[in-house]
Amino acid sequence: MSLSIIESCVNCWACLxxxxxxxxxxxxxxFLIDAAKCTECEGDHAxxxxxxxxxxxxxxLDHLGEALNPPGSLTGIPPEKMDEAMAxxxxx
Amino acid sequence: xxxxxxxxxAEEEEQAGGGCSAGSCGSTDDQVDLLPEHIRxxxxxxxxxxxxxxxxxxxxxxxxxPACNIQCHYCNRKYDCANExxxxxxxxxxxxxxAVKKTMAVAANIPQMTVLGIAGPGDPLAxxxxxxxxxxxxxxxxxxxxxxxxxxxxxxxxxxxxVDELAKHNIDHVTITINCxxxxxxxKIYPWIFWNNRRIRGKKAAxxxxxxxxxxxxxxxxxxxxxxxxxxxxxxxxxxxxxxxSRIVKSKGAFLHNVMPLISEAEHGTFYGIMGQRGPTPEELxxxxxxxxxxxxxxxxxxxxxxxxxxxLGEDRGDEFTMDKIEMMDIDYxxxxxxxxxxxxxxxKTLAADExxxxxxxxxxxxSRPVLxxxxxxxxxxxxxxxxxxxxxxxxxxxxxxxRFISHRxxxxxxxxxxxxxxxxxxxxxxxxxxxxxxxxxCSKIGFEPWDELEKAGIQPNGExxxxxxxxxxxxxxxxxxxxxxxxxxxxxxxA
Ligand code: SF4
Ligand code: SF4
Ligand code: SF4
Numbered sequence: 001m002s003l004s005i006i007e008s009c010v011n012c013w014a015c016l017x018x019x020x021x022x023x024x025x026x027x028x029x030x031f032l033i034d035a036a037k038c039t040e041c042e043g044d045h046a047x048x049x050x051x052x053x054x055x056x057x058x059x060x061l062d063h064l065g066e067a068l069n070p071p072g073s074l075t076g077i078p079p080e081k082m083d084e085a086m087a088x089x090x091x092x
Numbered sequence: 093x094x095x096x097x098x099x100x101x102a103e104e105e106e107q108a109g110g111g112c113s114a115g116s117c118g119s120t121d122d123q124v125d126l127l128p129e130h131i132r133x134x135x136x137x138x139x140x141x142x143x144x145x146x147x148x149x150x151x152x153x154x155x156x157x158p159a160c161n162i163q164c165h166y167c168n169r170k171y172d173c174a175n176e177x178x179x180x181x182x183x184x185x186x187x188x189x190x191a192v193k194k195t196m197a198v199a200a201n202i203p204q205m206t207v208l209g210i211a212g213p214g215d216p217l218a219x220x221x222x223x224x225x226x227x228x229x230x231x232x233x234x235x236x237x238x239x240x241x242x243x244x245x246x247x248x249x250x251x252x253x254x255v256d257e258l259a260k261h262n263i264d265h266v267t268i269t270i271n272c273x274x275x276x277x278x279x280k281i282y283p284w285i286f287w288n289n290r291r292i293r294g295k296k297a298a299x300x301x302x303x304x305x306x307x308x309x310x311x312x313x314x315x316x317x318x319x320x321x322x323x324x325x326x327x328x329x330x331x332x333x334x335x336x337x338s339r340i341v342k343s344k345g346a347f348l349h350n351v352m353p354l355i356s357e358a359e360h361g362t363f364y365g366i367m368g369q370r371g372p373t374p375e376e377l378x379x380x381x382x383x384x385x386x387x388x389x390x391x392x393x394x395x396x397x398x399x400x401x402x403x404x405l406g407e408d409r410g411d412e413f414t415m416d417k418i419e420m421m422d423i424d425y426x427x428x429x430x431x432x433x434x435x436x437x438x439x440x441k442t443l444a445a446d447e448x449x450x451x452x453x454x455x456x457x458x459x460s461r462p463v464l465x466x467x468x469x470x471x472x473x474x475x476x477x478x479x480x481x482x483x484x485x486x487x488x489x490x491x492x493x494x495x496r497f498i499s500h501r502x503x504x505x506x507x508x509x510x511x512x513x514x515x516x517x518x519x520x521x522x523x524x525x526x527x528x529x530x531x532x533x534x535c536s537k538i539g540f541e542p543w544d545e546l547e548k549a550g551i552q553p554n555g556e557x558x559x560x561x562x563x564x565x566x567x568x569x570x571x572x573x574x575x576x577x578x579x580x581x582x583x584x585x586x587x588a
Contacts, residue, residue: 010169010170011170012158012159012160012169012170012213012214013158013159013213013214014158014159014160014161014169014214014218014286016159017159017219017220017221018219018286018289045289046289046290047289047290047291049289052286052289052290052291053161053286053291055160055163055169074163074283074284075283075363076283076284076293076294085367086367086368089328089364089367089368089369090367090368090369090370091328092326092327092328092329092369092370
């Protein structure tokens with residue numbers, strides 16, 4: 001089992017040094033996870049480290065292709081609350 | 093050498109009637125007592141601390157530390173962060189060896205370069221590996237190029253753990269970005285942090301970050317390392333709160349507080365940019381800086397420069413020093429150091445001379461109203477730029493107390509050459525808008541058309557002081573205005 005990085009990755013480097021398995025490598029056009037090395041952090045950490053530091057929603061997927069950081073999970077604003085949040089911020 | 097850069101000494105205070113006429117200090121007359129002699133000595137040729145010095149000395153940044161451990165709503169990791177001096181991931185990332193080489197190449201070619209900053213692209217202390225790169229660069233440089241000051245900028249989360257290592261190196265100062273001391277406020281700025289192998293969100297995250305920042309600040313001060321605090325002013329989020337931040341960081345021993353306006357253009361793709369969070373107006377910024385300055389040395393000339401920028405504040409010569417060009421350079425640093433020392437000495441003389449001249453007294457009625465003037469300059473402390481070539485203007489305030497530097501305003505360059513002036517109409521309009529509140533523009537030259545437009549907008553263009561020292565020229569124009577009866581309290585209308 002392995003996680004994967006997809007094209008929305010911005011190559012920010014955050015995930016690479018925190019991977020306990022050295023599974024992440026710099027590649028073009030974006031960083032990649034070596035499926036043979038990735039352990040999903042099992043045994044090392046409670047949560048996959050790459051997905052816990054990645055700043056981009058949707059850039060890292062689990063083995064089923066589901067985003068570990070779905071829309072709204074990092075901004076803290078669920079999609080249905082977006083308009084409301086925007087109005088509040090614009091009123092500042 | 094007895095250079096007064098951040099504050100004014102008692103003697104000058106007397107001459108200037110208590111206000112700040114040197115233009116070098118951010119604010120009123122509270123500065124000197126706050127800055128002990130050894131700190132003033134240490135910062136006199138640092139362009140980022142001293143309004144005066146930044147006309148002459150240059151700084152550079154190198155990108156050796158990608159990866160960040162938190163998220164700020166004003167940052168998009170992909171691009172250069174306009175708020176913090178931080179390069180984006182698209183900047184040329186250097187190994188420590190390359191960074192050392194680049195720094196020395198720049199130092200040899202731009203002798204005015206006195207400061208190297210490490211600021212990212214992420215957080216230089218984010219994790220052990222990055223920290224190692226950062227320190228490796230510092231270690232090499234303090235051996236090979238002892239005449240360069242080293243500084244590091246951090247969000248503070250991993251700072252306490254890095255303090256002891258920092259203290260081992262010849263670090264000139266550490267900049268911590270502290271936008272709040274209240275988790276309630278912090279939660280609106282930082283959506284999450286990465287801490288002890290987990291992502292932590294909301295107020296809990298903000299509390300940890302704040303605690304770490306404060307602890308890091310205290311630890312650095314204990315070890316005698318200078319700490320500068322940067323804050324991003326975010327209207328409706330931390331605007332009122334920043335006065336408290338200023339008070340607290342000062343009481344803990346930070347020597348300088350730099351409040352910067354939020355930059356949140358939608359095209360930068362930051363959370364704030366996309367959500368339509370506005371930045372402060374120049375007036376809001378100045379008001380807050382004034383409010384904080386009662387407590388602390390405020391820094392007002394920060395250009396929020398690109399973090400891998402090279403050159404005087406406000407200019408970027410980075411293109412001359414890409415890695416492939418540097419590989420071709422052959423640098424004899426011992427020789428370069430001799431040349432650098434000479435250049436630094438010459439600048440010190442100029443600064444001292446300026447200092448003596450800058451206090452040319454202003455003789456106006458004590459109740460004359462203050463006037464804001466914009467100045468086009470490309471450095472060296474003189475009015476030496478064509479209005480149409482200015483990408484930014486320095487704004488000075490003249491008052492019966494003297495002349496002081498207030499801020500810089502970015503302008504669109506409406507004329508770069510004869511055939512590239514297509515967009516000049518709109519760019520000129522934006523430039524004029526950016527000068528709002530100023531009554532005079534001092535430049536070396538100006539075209540007829542902008543002259544007319546400026547006059548229509550109530551701003552008097554003035555090219556009569558080309559190549560003169562800024563403060564003197566501003567004082568002279570203020571004097572003329574007084575003599576023409578334009579400074580009576582009844583004539584305020586034009587400024588408002
Ligand atoms: S899940 Fe863990 S092991 Fe797999 S790539 Fe991410 S950090 Fe490395
Ligand atoms: S942390 Fe996310 S965005 Fe950054 S390099 Fe890794 S996958 Fe890409
Ligand atoms: S700490 Fe710096 S690099 Fe990290 S998110 Fe904030 S601004 Fe960006």
